[in-house]
Amino acid sequence: MSDPTPEVLWDLHHRMVRIRLFEENTGRLSEQAKLPGFLHLYVGEEAVAAGVCANLTDDDQITSTHRGHGHLVAKGGDFKRMFAELYGKATGYNKGKGGSMHICDLDLGMLGANGIVGAGSPIAVGAGFANKYLGNGQVSVPFFGDGATNIGAFHEAANMAAALKLPVVFICENNEYGEFTPRHKTMAVTDVASRAEGYGMPGVIIDGMDAVAVWEVASEAIARARRGDGPTFVEAKTYRYYDHHGVKGLGVTYREDSEVEEAKTRDPIGRIEERMIEAGVASAEDLEGVHAKVQAEIDEAIAFAEESPYPDPDQILQDVYTVRAAG
């Protein structure tokens, strides 16, 4: 595989900065108690969503997890509608009915964050089935955590995709924890990707802190799926900087601060910025400009969300069923 072009680097960088700043601002708003419900931040894992989604079209479908903001941003999500949703406003992506754990944009093929661990994978497989059935050349991509590979729904989905040879690329975001429990307590394997063989699909391990590495492997796996050669399992070794939910819980002792600090030395944004500067693709000022521009968009989006109205109580009974158009 050839080196990524400057366009690709810019693209990956932009997606990651968008995710990072979305999440940092979400964390801040959450600590200000402005956002209801549970928030699971994606900070640290940006390279995975960015590297994968840079290979997808708006028609390709993804399913996501409880930690879903990053996936939607990477897929091109609109900040305004995202923040409005997190605020529970009527202008949000889900009209305020879903919130963080169900945020989605069907027009971008983002079939929703999901509050049930593992539940997104079977749905992505269904989308993959439709793609094959319709022969539209699309692929579907379920994102899920390391912990999710222990639940039955994931297993059934992976086997189904392999048995039916569907165009699906499984992306496991291995951040080595499920909530507050380290992976070694819940899994007796070194690499999650070792599960792939048992489904009869290739399993690939990549550095999930390196957007370019993710991008390369994902582009191969996605091309393979588009060709009709079936599913791939990709394990991206990554890390989450903040707590399972929220930013930093008090007295939460399930991991050492030093572990977090070590991971930060491999920060995916820092890494791609270094690379872009070294390669002469960008200057430090260029990159800072990106951050500033994205932050300005976010400020605007937050203002939009804050000014937006809450949904009307009569919305409670709307959208439960699809009513068939007359005629």
Next chain:
Amino acid sequence: MSDPTPEVLWDLHHRMVRIRLFEENTGRLSEQAKLPGFLHLYVGEEAVAAGVCANLTDDDQITSTHRGHGHLVAKGGDFKRMFAELYGKATGYNKGKGGSMHICDLDLGMLGANGIVGAGSPIAVGAGFANKYLGNGQVSVPFFGDGATNIGAFHEAANMAAALKLPVVFICENNEYGEFTPRHKTMAVTDVASRAEGYGMPGVIIDGMDAVAVWEVASEAIARARRGDGPTFVEAKTYRYYDHHGVKGLGVTYREDSEVEEAKTRDPIGRIEERMIEAGVASAEDLEGVHAKVQAEIDEAIAFAEESPYPDPDQILQDVYTVRAAG
């Protein structure tokens, strides 16, 4: 591993003949419409249950499947109570409340046939947990089919056993079909045992038509579990002679007769009998004597079952709950 002693051969042979004749007679009674409900016969697969259970004590627990008669017979099940149960009589193992799909003998550690594919494995893992917790040196053995490895409950159980390093030996009876669907349609792997690695446990493939081979591998895996070295996944390649349920459905065309005939040339009972005769362990008459003796036991058991009373209607509301003994 040294050759099996004559005692072992006799034991394996006896267990298999008991299973075979139990099932042949059950099939006959079923065709005479004497037995209510669904019956899934184990004929052809005897070597698996016999080879495994010959290594177990009455305290070791097994869980079984919809195809459970063979497991209970191999564990030492009593013909009278078994036939009585299949007839739905009050003298049956389950007082007529369970029937074929739930037949059990807790005193023999047989924790029940199970009508839900895959559901036995989590229960066996729970028994294994108890064995480790109590330090009693026992092992637990879930039996399940190839098709069952596609369902979530199996996956969760296997991973749980490995993660908690429990004394459990997983026995997959791979007969290459799930009901009327051949395995290649539902699974993209050549060997089911390839799933073991993804759990972090050894996976062993054996000829499930050879009781001695099963016995040898099972004894190693069971010893390993008893030593505290954790679970093993054993794939026994076997074959069922009759249909998914009942004996032979009319117009059922999912497999060729020639395939069945080929399997029968590797019949596990024929094979061990040849070996016993060749090794001078038994004469043909000796072996026929075993068949005759077992058949006589079965005749007696069937008579017992037929003469036994049906449960009283007031039994319907009994045994729903355990009532705590007063005091």
Next chain:
Amino acid sequence: MTATESDTRQLTYVQAWSEAIAECMRDDPNVFVAGEDVGGYGGVFGSFKGLQAEFGEQRVVDTPISEQAIIGLGIGAAVSGLRPIVDIMFMDFTAVAMDQIVNQAAKLKYMFGGKAVIPLTITTFGGAGLGAAAQHSQSLEAWICHVPGLKVVQPSNPHDVKGLLISAIRDDNPTYVVGNKLMLGATGHVPDEMYEIPLGVANIVRPGDDVTIVATGRMVVEAVEAATKLAEDGIECEVIDPRTLQPLDTDTIVESAKRTNRVVVAHEAVRFGGIGAEMAAQIQEEAFDYLDAPVQRVGAPFSPVPFSPALEQHYVPSRKTIAQGVRDVLARNLPGA
């Protein structure tokens, strides 16, 4: 087939089932079927017979034993523009797939602010009476009826099988269609053409003025038998088959209750917490001043389904227990007394 043939054509319950699906598949290329043994074997109940031969392996898919992924396959395909029919063989196996049915299929549309359209049909067969024991005989529709976002359909005869199934398949919401195992061979007139029976409209199977019997699924047949028998004693029962339990046609039921003043509700499921409880609660809410007796519920006793026919025959509600229910409501505050 000539018009006359069509007017009298008799099909079995299960033939009507596969015919409805076949016609929907001919009608709409986006309709497909997936489930265990639905293809080569035509479904263990025969409800998909002949479909793979006609429509091929792409449209009639034999899946692994993976009920969660089967439902998920349907959801994902539905969101992506197809109109899936996915099968959960025995109703009891619904328990394995509850998360996908309840937390996903039922809720995605709402959680997404209305945008998703999920024209998913889930088929399954419930009911006892076959000596199939506790894990292959249940009637669990009450669970599904309790979940906003789902529709629950339960046909009681071949004619309704076809019309309700076509409506369910064409409906743009997740529907859960429950057949009855004991009725597979029941015959009845089934029109040749495609027709819909609207979801949410009850059927007054038999008119009557003395007592209303609301019965579901196979209990409709038992209720009609009970009514016929009771008519010999001059007791005229009105038998109502709701046909869909979610949405439930409360209006038709209440209207009848107001007229007869006495109601028996009957289903195969365990009485405690069954859909009959909801019906009874609604009837007393809506027709309180008209009732001469409490709404009487006929259902299974509070135990798992026993295996032995000697027990099962007393366990499953029947024309006898329904008739007893009718006599019980009539014994209260005797009419004219």
Next chain:
Amino acid sequence: MTATESDTRQLTYVQAWSEAIAECMRDDPNVFVAGEDVGGYGGVFGSFKGLQAEFGEQRVVDTPISEQAIIGLGIGAAVSGLRPIVDIMFMDFTAVAMDQIVNQAAKLKYMFGGKAVIPLTITTFGGAGLGAAAQHSQSLEAWICHVPGLKVVQPSNPHDVKGLLISAIRDDNPTYVVGNKLMLGATGHVPDEMYEIPLGVANIVRPGDDVTIVATGRMVVEAVEAATKLAEDGIECEVIDPRTLQPLDTDTIVESAKRTNRVVVAHEAVRFGGIGAEMAAQIQEEAFDYLDAPVQRVGAPFSPVPFSPALEQHYVPSRKTIAQGVRDVLARNLPGA
């Protein structure tokens, strides 16, 4: 701790929860806990706090995210002589484990002809009000109540948490104990010693003669608030907390209904098909001639739980909707009119 301290000792709901478990674990070496994040973290709601520190990793086990295998672990261990407590974090995740709960835990004893003893306790937290949206806010107890073989326990205050949990753990049947997420910090007097509250015995939380309110879980608190408010208008409500929904103490409820002649039942779950339907059905069956108004049901409307607080606050039943229910039943056939 001195006697006086013990007499007045205040604990939170969740402290009472972990204390009950700790005491049972001290009492019986066969009691253990397994579930996600129950060990190192003490449970995401804090309901297992301190247990692993006291009892070690063998007895307080962090499991994989595998709800089916978690319940299975409990069943297999229970059949093999232990007394497991297994946790299903959010009640919504029950859907993932329904097969093991319903087809296995509930039925093994019966299917086995009575021989198996399954002293299994399943703990979980339900309820809305936290902006946790449709998959983390449900009240699904009606499903479990419909299944013979299971017991369902729903404590409404710290004192009952301890007594009911100890009873559930000591019970020789599979029990499903539902806490409420919004009540974690609610305080109340909790005796220091071990005590049991028998399963199947309702608590008359507040006596009254005008209207009976049967409320479950957190709705008990809301009902008491509603009753206090209504008392200002001279309306005296009797508030009954069934405490266990399966078995349900119908006698206590019916006795009260016969005295007050008017009943409101209230729960957080969706009204359609909720346990309130069963209660209403039973009350009209048993107290028909005493009722002056239909049994009124207060529950959530027929939609998934919406995320936005602007919607959720109107969605969840409350003291306001309960009080309205009381006024509604009083408006019918006015007493003395």
